[in-house]
Amino acid sequence: MPDVITIFDTTLRDGEQSPGCSMDTDEKMQVAQALVDLGVDVIEAGFPISSPGDFEAVQKIGRVFGSKSTICGLARCRKEDIDRAWEALQDAEKVRIHLFLATSPIHREFKLKMAEQEIIRRTVEMVKHAADLMSQRADITRPNVEFSPEDAARTELDFLCEVVEKAIAAGATTINIPDTVGYATPTHFFNVISHLKKHVPNIDQCVLSTHCHNDLGLAVANSLAGVEAGARQVECTINGLGERAGNAALEEIVMALRTRQDYYHTATNIQTTRLWHASRLVSKVTGMTVQRNKAIVGQNAFAHEAGIHQHGMLQSRSTYEIMKPEDVGYIGENLVLGKHSGRHAFRDRVEKMGYTIDDATFERVYNDCIALADKKKSIFDADIAAIIESRAHHAPETWTLQSFHVFGGTGTIPTATVELHQSNGENSEPKITRDAATGDGPVDAIFRVLDRMTELSPVLTQYVVKSVSGGKDAQGEVLVEIEHDARRYHGQGLSTDILEASARAYLQALNKAHAGRGGTPIAPERGV
Ligand code: KIV
Ligand code: ZN
Numbered sequence: 001m002p003d004v005i006t007i008f009d010t011t012l013r014d015g016e017q018s019p020g021c022s023m024d025t026d027e028k029m030q031v032a033q034a035l036v037d038l039g040v041d042v043i044e045a046g047f048p049i050s051s052p053g054d055f056e057a058v059q060k061i062g063r064v065f066g067s068k069s070t071i072c073g074l075a076r077c078r079k080e081d082i083d084r085a086w087e088a089l090q091d092a093e094k095v096r097i098h099l100f101l102a103t104s105p106i107h108r109e110f111k112l113k114m115a116e117q118e119i120i121r122r123t124v125e126m127v128k129h130a131a132d133l134m135s136q137r138a139d140i141t142r143p144n145v146e147f148s149p150e151d152a153a154r155t156e157l158d159f160l161c162e163v164v165e166k167a168i169a170a171g172a173t174t175i176n177i178p179d180t181v182g183y184a185t186p187t188h189f190f191n192v193i194s195h196l197k198k199h200v201p202n203i204d205q206c207v208l209s210t211h212c213h214n215d216l217g218l219a220v221a222n223s224l225a226g227v228e229a230g231a232r233q234v235e236c237t238i239n240g241l242g243e244r245a246g247n248a249a250l251e252e253i254v255m256a257l258r259t260r261q262d263y264y265h266t267a268t269n270i271q272t273t274r275l276w277h278a279s280r281l282v283s284k285v286t287g288m289t290v291q292r293n294k295a296i297v298g299q300n301a302f303a304h305e306a307g308i309h310q311h312g313m314l315q316s317r318s319t320y321e322i323m324k325p326e327d328v329g330y331i332g333e334n335l336v337l338g339k340h341s342g343r344h345a346f347r348d349r350v351e352k353m354g355y356t357i358d359d360a361t362f363e364r365v366y367n368d369c370i371a372l373a374d375k376k377k378s379i380f381d382a383d384i385a386a387i388i389e390s391r392a393h394h395a396p397e398t399w400t401l402q403s404f405h406v407f408g409g410t411g412t413i414p415t416a417t418v419e420l421h422q423s424n425g426e427n428s429e430p431k432i433t434r435d436a437a438t439g440d441g442p443v444d445a446i447f448r449v450l451d452r453m454t455e456l457s458p459v460l461t462q463y464v465v466k467s468v469s470g471g472k473d474a475q476g477e478v479l480v481e482i483e484h485d486a487r488r489y490h491g492q493g494l495s496t497d498i499l500e501a502s503a504r505a506y507l508q509a510l511n512k513a514h515a516g517r518g519g520t521p522i523a524p525e526r527g528v
Helices: 011-015 025-038 052-065 079-089 105-112 116-135 157-170 186-199 219-229 250-259 272-286 307-315 343-352 359-375 381-391 442-454 498-515
Strands: 006-009 042-046 070-076 095-102 145-150 174-179 207-212 233-236 335-337 399-407 415-422 431-438 459-467 476-484 487-495
Touching (some): 006 250, 011 272, 052 070, 052 079, 070 079, 079 116, 095 116, 095 174, 116 145, 174 219, 186 207, 186 219, 207 219, 219 233, 343 359, 431 442, 442 498, 459 498
Parallel strands (some): 070 095, 095 145, 174 207, 207 233
Antiparallel strands (some): 415 431, 459 476
């Protein structure tokens, strides 16, 4: 039997820490659901002491998903951090506390101002404290404590061995080796893990783990080198999300281990057919688009354009294809729906694509797709996926777009006229409002009139237009990010008309800002 590598996902902690990628609790719950569906073994849900928002998210994720995956909370080697993490994790069935303390000479001297022996003393004391807390819970037979010597890749090997040995003796069950600044190279990282395996006498009492950052573009290669040297847990994020150049990408690690099982002789518990969906979701909620040629989940990852490749593929797919698109749940250009497709065929397709949606959402998605079939010749899987994602998690809105009209072109003053329905609570008729504004271009004019009608004046910080599939009649997807009252909100709009998609995306973000619903603080409210 191959060894099973524990997949520890830190999209919601290390990934979310990346500027512009913060998620509100509702978005974190959506991502946590996707991680559970993927079969992620350990979900690092946040850093509870860092902010009330992080605490709440860890608590909620623990309550809802803590019987399916192990839910982990991060803590510095401080009593108050550990107590707060433990408090947040109380209701989760399967739990882990993750402690970290830097060990490299640079961090010791400039950040911590602590001597080596003090670092060891603090590590031992705090690992024991976390293990003691956990062992007080009747259902926990073995405390699940992870310790990370931060910046391990730049730590003297002798000192690293000493810290690791003492942390294990104090009760750490996982030792994670972070390459915090993405400094390692594959052979270097292999040697660090091998050295620990060889020189730490009690190393067999813990699981060794990798946590590689991507500053030199080597995070995945370094993690795999760690596995080759004997690490049995990999820490990673969906789409490689994370500070600076990001973390090791989960989808790349998992597919490398699977595709090259002949070499690594390991397996994971990941349902690889859910990778594509998880990637799209994380991209949508963070507004971080995935580059087209990104390995595994990029739109071009399975496109074979070159004639010579196409010729080979026609003879046998294995000539140029090392993974099957369906193995990663690729949603591409399959033609799936005509105007006359029935509900049954449609539901079947939706389920094959890996979506589970309730009946009411199904009806709305089906009707949207039938309406779309009137506008464009062919409906692709990608169209259905985009509609499902725009329909799911749809909260009630104060304003809905009824109609709009845009006037523009060379030598004219772009003007937008918009009609909105403004809801006045459940029991009264919506109010109809109309207004018009000019702008630099049609999109600017639409955004200006919407600002005036909603009496909000946010700053637009991101505006992205993407085509959902190929073809001139393709649906356009617009993603916007706005800042309002020191919070950041995302909106998404979908239409074959990109001006309408723009209006819908912007209005969705305005609705969220108006309700103060969700959104994330611009300056992280983290106290650490
Ligand atoms: O990169 C790092 O060192 C970390 C630790 C908290 C594990 O994220
Ligand atoms: Zn990190």
